[in-house]
Amino acid sequence: MIGWRWSNAPLEVVANLRANRVRNAIVGLFCAVASGVLFFAEMTATQSSVTTLRALEAAGRSVYVVEPSTETGVPLLNSETCDGLVRLPQVRASGGLTFSGFVDFKTAPGTPFRLFLATGSFARVVDPDSVAPSSSGLPTVMVARQALFQAGLKDGEAVSFVNGTEVAVHSFDPVLRHPLGALMVVAPRPPGLVEQCWFELRDADLAEASAVAQSAFVQSELRVSVRSAQDTNEFTTDPVRVFEQRSSRFGWLVLGFVMAVPLLVVAWLSRQQSAIYRSLYASRTAVLAIVAGEAVAVIVWGAAVGSAVALAVADQGESVEAASALVGLSAVCLAVALAIGLAIGGVSMTTRGQLTDQLKDR
Amino acid sequence: MLIGVQSVTFRYPRTERVILDGASVALEAGDTVAIMGPSGSGKSTLLAILGGLLVPTSGQVWPSRDDRTGLMIGWIFQTVNVLGRRTALDNVALGAYARGASFDLARSQAEAALRSVGMHAQMGQRASRLSGGELQRVVVARALVSEPHIVIADEPTGSLDVEMSGQVVDALVAAKPVATTVVVATHDPEVARRCGRVFYLESGRLHEESP
Numbered sequence: 105m106i107g108w109r110w111s112n113a114p115l116e117v118v119a120n121l122r123a124n125r126v127r128n129a130i131v132g133l134f135c136a137v138a139s140g141v142l143f144f145a146e147m148t149a150t151q152s153s154v155t156t157l158r159a160l161e162a163a164g165r166s167v168y169v170v171e172p173s174t175e176t177g178v179p180l181l182n183s184e185t186c187d188g189l190v191r192l193p194q195v196r197a198s199g200g201l202t203f204s205g206f207v208d209f210k211t212a213p214g215t216p217f218r219l220f221l222a223t224g225s226f227a228r229v230v231d232p233d234s235v236a237p238s239s240s241g242l243p244t245v246m247v248a249r250q251a252l253f254q255a256g257l258k259d260g261e262a263v264s265f266v267n268g269t270e271v272a273v274h275s276f277d278p279v280l281r282h283p284l285g286a287l288m289v290v291a292p293r294p295p296g297l298v299e300q301c302w303f304e305l306r307d308a309d310l311a312e313a314s315a316v317a318q319s320a321f322v323q324s325e326l327r328v329s330v331r332s333a334q335d336t337n338e339f340t341t342d343p344v345r346v347f348e349q350r351s352s353r354f355g356w357l358v359l360g361f362v363m364a365v366p367l368l369v370v371a372w373l374s375r376q377q378s379a380i381y382r383s384l385y386a387s388r389t390a391v392l393a394i395v396a397g398e399a400v401a402v403i404v405w406g407a408a409v410g411s412a413v414a415l416a417v418a419d420q421g422e423s424v425e426a427a428s429a430l431v432g433l434s435a436v437c438l439a440v441a442l443a444i445g446l447a448i449g450g451v452s453m454t455t456r457g458q459l460t461d462q463l464k465d466r
Numbered sequence: 467m468l469i470g471v472q473s474v475t476f477r478y479p480r481t482e483r484v485i486l487d488g489a490s491v492a493l494e495a496g497d498t499v500a501i502m503g504p505s506g507s508g509k510s511t512l513l514a515i516l517g518g519l520l521v522p523t524s525g526q527v528w529p530s531r532d533d534r535t536g537l538m539i540g541w542i543f544q545t546v547n548v549l550g551r552r553t554a555l556d557n558v559a560l561g562a563y564a565r566g567a568s569f570d571l572a573r574s575q576a577e578a579a580l581r582s583v584g585m586h587a588q589m590g591q592r593a594s595r596l597s598g599g600e601l602q603r604v605v606v607a608r609a610l611v612s613e614p615h616i617v618i619a620d621e622p623t624g625s626l627d628v629e630m631s632g633q634v635v636d637a638l639v640a641a642k643p644v645a646t647t648v649v650v651a652t653h654d655p656e657v658a659r660r661c662g663r664v665f666y667l668e669s670g671r672l673h674e675e676s677p
Contacts, residue, residue, distance in 0.1 A: 106565065106566070108563050108564065109566055123552050377549055459519055463545060
C-alpha cells in the first residue's frame with residue numbers, strides 16, 4: 105500500500121501544533137486580541153441599542169393613538185371597534201379614551217386631577233404592568249401613582265368620587281406613556297363614542313399600526329389618523345437604525361482579512377513543509393488537511409479565548425444580555441470563517457507547483 | 467528492468483538549451499548507480515524524469531506514468547528537507563506513513579531505521595539541532611523506512627565535508643535492502659566509488675563508465 109492513512113493527518117496536526125507552539129501562541133494571541141476587540145465592539149454596540157430600545161419600549165415605542173382626521177372636539181370613535189383591536193394577534197392591548205375634565209379628592213381639595221373616561225384595556229396600554237384590581241364590590245378608579253400620593257390616598261382605599269359615588273382607587277403608572285400621566289385619573293365608562301383609541305402593537309411599526317386602525321375603523325366611514333404616542337423629533341434616535349448603521353457592522357470582514365494575514369505568512373513559510381509531505385506520498389488533500397488544520401486550530405483557539413475575555417471584561421461593568429453576546433459571537437464566527445477560507449486558499453496554493461523546486465526552496 | 471529511460475531529450479519551455487539529448491539508462495532492482503557530471507549538466511533533470519516529477523520533451527520512460535502506481539520512490543535532496551521543529555523520530559516516521567503505517571507502527575519502524583543509519587541516540591532530538599551529516603542520515607532513514615523500490619538521491623552530500631559524506635553514503639548503501647535500487651547524482655568521486663555502476667552526463671549525453 106502506498107499513501108497515508110487519514111487517521112495520521114490529525115495526529116500530524118497535533119504534533120505540528122506542539123512543535124510550533126511558540127509561533128502558534130503568537131499567532132493565536134494576535135487572533136485573540138483581534139477577535140476580542142471585534143467581539144467587544146459588536147457586543148457593546150448591541151447592548152447599547154438593546155438598552156435604548158428597552159427604554160423606548162417602556163416609554164411606549166409601540167403605542168399608537170387613533171384620532172379622527174378632522175378635529176371636531178366631540179367623541180367620534182366607536183369604543184367597541186377600538187376595544188376589539190386587542191383580538192388581533194399583533195395588538196397587545198387597546199382601549200378608548202375621552203377627557204372628562206378636572207376632579208379633586210376630599211383628601212386634597214383644590215388640587216385638580218385630570219379625569220379620563222376609558223374603555224377596554226386602556227390602563228394596560230399606558231402601563232403594561234398594571235394589574236386588574238381585585239373586586240371589592242365598589243367601582244374601580246385607576247389613579248396615577250404620583251396623583252395618588254399627592255392626594256394622600258392609599259392603594260385600594262374607598263373614597264367618595266364624582267357626585268359622591270363611592271369608588272375604590274387603584275394605582276397605576278402611566279407617566280412614561282401618556283404626556284398627562286402624572287395627574288391622571290381614569291374611570292371606566294360603558295361602550296360608546298370616544299375621542300381617542302390607544303393601542304399597543306407587539307412590534308413598533310407605524311405603517312402596520314395605520315393599516316390596523318384604518319381597516320378597523322373603515323366601516324364607521326370615519327377618516328382616522330394614526331400617530332405614535334411618543335413624541336419624536338430630529339434628535340430622537342432609533343436604536344434599530346443606530347444598530348443597523350453601527351460602524352463595527354463590517355468588522356468581521358476586516359478582522360477576517362487581518363487574521364488571515366499571519367496565517368498566510370505562515371502558510372507561505374510552510375511551503376517546504378507541504379512539499380516534504382507531498383514527497384512522502386501524502387495526497388494534496390491530506391497535506392491541505394495537515395497544514396490548514398494547524399491554522400484552523402490556531403484561529404479557533406485565538407477567537408475563542410479573545411471572545412471569552414471580551415465577554416468577561418464586558419460582564420464586569422454591567423450584565424451582558426445573551427442577544428448582545430450572540431451578535432458579538434456571530435461577528436467573530438463570520439470573521440473566523442473568512443480567515444479559515446483565506447488560510448485554506450493560501451495553503452492550497454503552497455501545495456501546487458513543482459515539487460523539486462519547492463524542496464530546494466528554503 | 468525496474469526503471470529507465472530511452473532516448474530521452476529535455477528542454478525547459480521557452481528556452482533553446484537542450485538539457486538532455488538522447489539519454490538512455492536501464493536500472494535493475496538492487497543496482498547502486500552514480501550519475502556524475504559538472505554542475506548544470508542535467509543530473510537533477512534526469513533524476514526528476516526517472517522519478518516521474520518531470521515529463522521529457524521526447525523519448526520513453528519506464529515504467530510509464532500510468533504504471534507507477536505501485537512504485538515507491540524515496541527522495542533525498544542536497545537541501546536537507548526535514549521538519550526542523552520535529553524530532554528525528556517524527557521525521558523518519560513520515561516515511562513509514564507513506565506505506566500506510568499506523569502511528570505506532572510508523573514509530574517503531576522509524577526507530578529501527580534510525581538505528582540502521584547510526585542515529586538511534588539522537589532520535590528524540592529536534593531536527594534543527596542536528597548537524598548537516600546527521601540530518602542527511604535522518605533523511606536516508608526516512609527514505610529507506612518507506613521500503614522504496616528505488617531511492618533517488620540528488621547530490622545528497624553536496625553540502626557536507628568528506629568525512630560526513632562518507633558516513634551518509636555508507637549509511638545509505640549499508641542500510642538499504644538488497645532489492646532496493648539507489649541512484650545518486652554526485653560530483654564526488656568518493657561517493658561514485660561506493661556505487662556499482664557509474665554514469666557520466668556531459669552536454670546532455672549519458673554514457674556508462676566501464677567497470
